[in-house]
Amino acid sequence: MSFTRRVLLGILATLGVLALLGLAIAREPQRLARAQRAWHGQAIARGAAIFHDACTECHGVHGEGLVGPALNADDLLVAEMGQALPPRPRQRGWRGDLPAYLEAAIRNGRVGSKMPGWSQQAGGPLTDQQIRDVVAFILNWRHAPRPDTPRPASLHQRSAGLGSYLFHGPLGCAECHAFDDAAGVIGPDLTGVIGRKGREGVKNAILNPNADLAPGYAANVMPETFGYALTENQMRSLLDYLEHPQDAALQVAPIEKSEKELALWGKTVADSAGCFGCHTVDGTRSDGPTFLGLYGQTRTLDDGSAVVANDDYLYESIVTPSAKRVAGYPDIMDQDYAFRLSDEDIRAIIAYIKTLR
């Protein structure tokens, strides 16, 4: 399709949607509010896909910051009492509002830094709409519970916690869905949805929303983009959350696998996740410390403090490697294992490390 035809089609589609919106206004003001929320939900979902493709390498999967600064941060997104703007835009002497601040940074980039300009005017790949979508996605972090606080006690709880974070935060599901309160919501109430459809059924409903429409709901409202916005592990966490939405930090059933089975599995997982690229199991030093004899040992961290390598420490070292760094090693371990591995996988790796004495 030629560029002009695509533009024309785009304009026609927009006009069509505007006409529909117009109908909604004529009918009922409440519907407008709903349509706007649905739009917003879709913008967030599109923004999530863009962020995932273009921004995570420098700003981190949760916007926690890597090469570039943290974007999922209160000093960027939340104004203190009595202030019109959060600290960071204020320090830069910004006069406009927060969305305009983010938009300007993304549109033009920051001269003299690694942050490129993303707008087409600046030679980048993103349209104005895509830039607004990614801004909507970043702003949505204001409502999100931070993934690392409060950290639920058990590993499974954390998975549901991550699902809750995704649901209410970056994926924007909560823009359209609620539990035990269908009022003012665009999509169906999701209470007990796993009980009704099973995990596979719910997964399909998320990946192919139009394939099996919930009775009484329109097609094409729920975004179809979650298939590529979500990793397998994120999906698992989301399903864990939908299974226990009442409380993402619910006490869950004990482990069914024996420690031995778990450890065997953990070795396979560690291998396929590439851990042995930096960690040995025979006591020799590689890019990272050896796993041999690690469990139960006292570790000296780069800030001079000491910590015992128990389950919690190992877990933290895998999901947030920079939080406690072993003295004498660089901060090179990937920050996104929490998304690449399920909680069961991480638990299995820990069981495996325990056997290396």
Ligand code: HEC
């Ligand atoms: C190659 C690395 C890199 C990529 C890719 C990147 N950024 Fe940045 N970004 C940075 C750096 C570095 C800064 C800090 C620049 C400065 O002010 O010194 C920054 C700053 C920002 C800021 C301003 C933050 C503040 O505190 O003022 C925003 C917003 C932002 N980036 C959004 C994005 C978005 C959205 C994308 C994807 C479309 C993206 N960035 C992709 C490196 C990157």
Ligand code: HEC
């Ligand atoms: C823009 C609004 C919107 C967003 C955002 C949205 N949904 Fe939906 N969802 C809907 C609508 C409308 C339906 C009913 C039509 C259908 O089945 O596709 C639906 C249906 C569903 C169903 C099937 C429910 C049933 O009873 O059969 C599930 C499960 C679901 N959504 C989960 C999610 C999850 C998880 C997310 C976030 C990843 C999400 N939705 C994001 C609007 C949305």
Ligand code: HEC
């Ligand atoms: C690119 C290299 C690299 C990869 C790949 C890597 N790590 Fe690491 N890891 C390190 C480095 C360097 C350290 C020490 C600095 C630190 O604590 O972050 C470390 C620290 C650790 C620690 C704490 C060790 C101690 O001695 O206290 C654990 C546990 C760990 N990694 C587990 C893993 C697991 C499990 C994987 C695979 C899922 C993995 N790492 C993949 C480089 C890596």
